[in-house]
Amino acid sequence: MKRFTALAxxxxxxxxxxxxxxxxAVMFDSEMAFAAAPAPSPxxxxxxxxxxxxxxxxxxxxxxxxANPGQTIKTQIKLRDIAxxxxxxxxxxNDFVAAGEDGTPKIITGNDPNNPYTIKNWIPPLKNLVLSxxxxxxxxxxxxxxxxxxxxGHYGIIRFTGTPPHISGTGVSLSASLGALVLLxxxxxxxxxxxxxxxxxxxxxxxxxxxxxxxxxxAVKLKNNGNVQELPTGxxxxxxxxxxxxxxxxxxxxxxNVLPSSTRKFNVTLGSTTIGNRRLFxxxxxxxxxxxxxxxxxxxTSNLAFWVIPYRLIAVVIVILIIAFFILRFIxxxxxxxxxxxxxxxxxxxxxxxxxxxxxxxxLEESVKTKKPEESEEPDQTKDKPxxxxxxxxxxxx
Numbered sequence: 001m002k003r004f005t006a007l008a009x010x011x012x013x014x015x016x017x018x019x020x021x022x023x024x025a026v027m028f029d030s031e032m033a034f035a036a037a038p039a040p041s042p043x044x045x046x047x048x049x050x051x052x053x054x055x056x057x058x059x060x061x062x063x064x065x066x067a068n069p070g071q072t073i074k075t076q077i078k079l080r081d082i083a084x085x086x087x088x089x090x091x092x093x094n095d096f097v098a099a100g101e102d103g104t105p106k107i108i109t110g111n112d113p114n115n116p117y118t119i120k121n122w123i124p125p126l127k128n129l130v131l132s133x134x135x136x137x138x139x140x141x142x143x144x145x146x147x148x149x150x151x152x153g154h155y156g157i158i159r160f161t162g163t164p165p166h167i168s169g170t171g172v173s174l175s176a177s178l179g180a181l182v183l184l185x186x187x188x189x190x191x192x193x194x195x196x197x198x199x200x201x202x203x204x205x206x207x208x209x210x211x212x213x214x215x216x217x218x219a220v221k222l223k224n225n226g227n228v229q230e231l232p233t234g235x236x237x238x239x240x241x242x243x244x245x246x247x248x249x250x251x252x253x254x255x256x257n258v259l260p261s262s263t264r265k266f267n268v269t270l271g272s273t274t275i276g277n278r279r280l281f282x283x284x285x286x287x288x289x290x291x292x293x294x295x296x297x298x299x300x301t302s303n304l305a306f307w308v309i310p311y312r313l314i315a316v317v318i319v320i321l322i323i324a325f326f327i328l329r330f331i332x333x334x335x336x337x338x339x340x341x342x343x344x345x346x347x348x349x350x351x352x353x354x355x356x357x358x359x360x361x362x363x364l365e366e367s368v369k370t371k372k373p374e375e376s377e378e379p380d381q382t383k384d385k386p387x388x389x390x391x392x393x394x395x396x397x398x
Contacts, residue, residue, distance in 0.1 A: 055082040056089065056131075056162035056178055064183045070147035077139045077180055079160060081131035087162035089129040089137075095120045096157050096181075098262035101221065105181070107157060116227075117260065119156035119184055122146070126158070130165060143184065151188025152227030153260055157181050183229055183257065191226035192293040197263055199288050199302040210307045214280055215271030220251055220288060222258050222266070222300075229257040234290035234300075236268050241283040247274040251290065280308035 057080040067073045081087045095118045099106035108115065122143050129137050141158065161177040198221035203211050207219075224230055233255070238246040249268045258264045283305060290300040 056080070056087060056160060057082050058160060058178055058180055060180065061178075062181045062183070064185075065143070066185045066187060067143070067145045068187050069145055069149045069151075072142060072144045075141050075143070077141060077158065078136055079129065079131065079139060080136045081133055081162065083162070084133055086133070086165055087131050088165045089131055089160055089162050091126045091128070091161075092159045092177075093120050093123050093126075094157050094159065096155055098259040098264070101263055101265040103256050103258075103264050105155075105157070116150060117152070117154050119143070119154040119182060122149075122154070123156065123158070123182075131162070143182075145184075145186060149186045150227075151186050151190055153229045154184045154186060155182065155229075155259065156184075185228055190228045192228065192230065192298055193224070193226040194230055194232060194258065194290070194292050194298070194300060195223050195225060196288065196290070196300055196302045197221040197223045198265075199286075199304055201286065201304060201306045209305065210309060212310050212312065213308065214275065215269050216306070216308075218249070218268045218270065218286060218288075220266040220268065220290075221263055222290065223263040224258045224260050227260050229259050230292045231255050231257050232290050232292040233296060234288065236270075237287045237289065238270060239285050239287075246278075246280075246284065249274055251288070279310075281310065283307055 059078045063075055063077075065073055065075060079089055081089075095108040095112065095115055096105040097108065097115065097117065098104075108120075111120070112118070122145060124142055124144070126139060126141065129139065131137055157179040159177045159179040198219060200207050200219050201211070202208065202217050202219060203215070218236055220236075222230075222232060232252055234251040236249045236251060238249070240246055247270060249270060251268055252266050256264065256266075284307070286304050286306065288300070288302040292298050292300075
């Protein structure tokens with residue numbers, strides 16, 4: 001029993017051990033795609049540096065506008081030279097479209113007549129500027145919306161490049177440029193249409209429905225089937241098999257736009273930031289809630305079920321139980337053998353005579369031995385008798 005208790009203690013100890021068990025600037029090289037920043041507030045700025053000490057700062061990096069067909073609207077961009085020398089600031093206007101599921105825009109350097117979201121030809125050429133160190137200059141930007149402009153979103157980027165004035169015209173500048181994104185919505189028949197193209201759970205990049213433990217990543221893919229950009233908000237509610245709320249995780253924070261004819265992926269992680277040190281076990285349900293459109297009046301929902309089973313821990317417990325079973329079986333067999341041997345000894349003791357019975361038996365044996373010689377000394381009277389029948393009355397005749 002001591003051996004079994006020690007092994008059981010070690011096993012339980014092993015089980016216990018195992019059981020505890022702001023926006024950013026949009027930067028790119030010339031003629032290359034760039035990484036889009038999250039939607040910033042108008043007061044924020046972006047900066048870029050190129051060459052030896054050349055730097056430029058603009059604000060805001062994102063411009064969101066609404067206009068009617070045939071209307072001319074104006075906006076402003078502020079630029080500042082944060083280098084130690086003068087900069088010649090040139091500009092270029094391009095269209096862009098969404099590329100990939102991470103929201104990275106792709107710059108269209110040429111003219112694309114098939115692009116329904118163009119804005120390039122609506123912005124008149126902007127003047128070049130020469131900035132002194134730390135000088136801030138405000139650049140007026142006009143946008144002329146055609147009368148026949150299609151309702152919906154139109155997207156462009158105004159790129160600025162700062163170079164020293166003395167190298168202007170001597171060759172192609174490879175200086176990094178800085179861009180301000182323009183998201184223009186032309187009023188009219190706007191179609192707000194988002195759909196959930198994917199809602200799945202994964203861990204370490206592997207999608208599935210059974211996981212060993214948290215953290216678990218949820219992938220939400222929203223497809224924009226409309227003609228205007230959307231800024232969806234929402235959350236994922238996690239409940240256990242008893243309907244108890246485990247967590248509510250926000251979707252699309254910080255906010256990012258989903259451009260028309262594109263799909264954008266949002267990642268949400270169920271981990272220690274939302275559930276703390278809680279260990280998950282069993283069946284769970286995840287429900288996605290998305291709101292979008294004017295005043296978030298349109299909604300989307302999707303759900304999935306997943307299991308959290310610590311199968312490694314369970315395997316260890318099963319092995320320990322199997323070992324405990326065989327140890328208990330061995331102990332029971334030894335105990336049964338001990339009981340049988342003890343019973344046999346008791347039975348043998350009951351069959352052996354007592355001392356008194358042994359004395360009586362010995363006295364009887366001695367008396368039997370003493371009687372046998374006496375019987376052998378008695379005369380045999382049959383030897384003196386005459387053989388043959390005795391004649392009747394013979395004695396009287398003599």
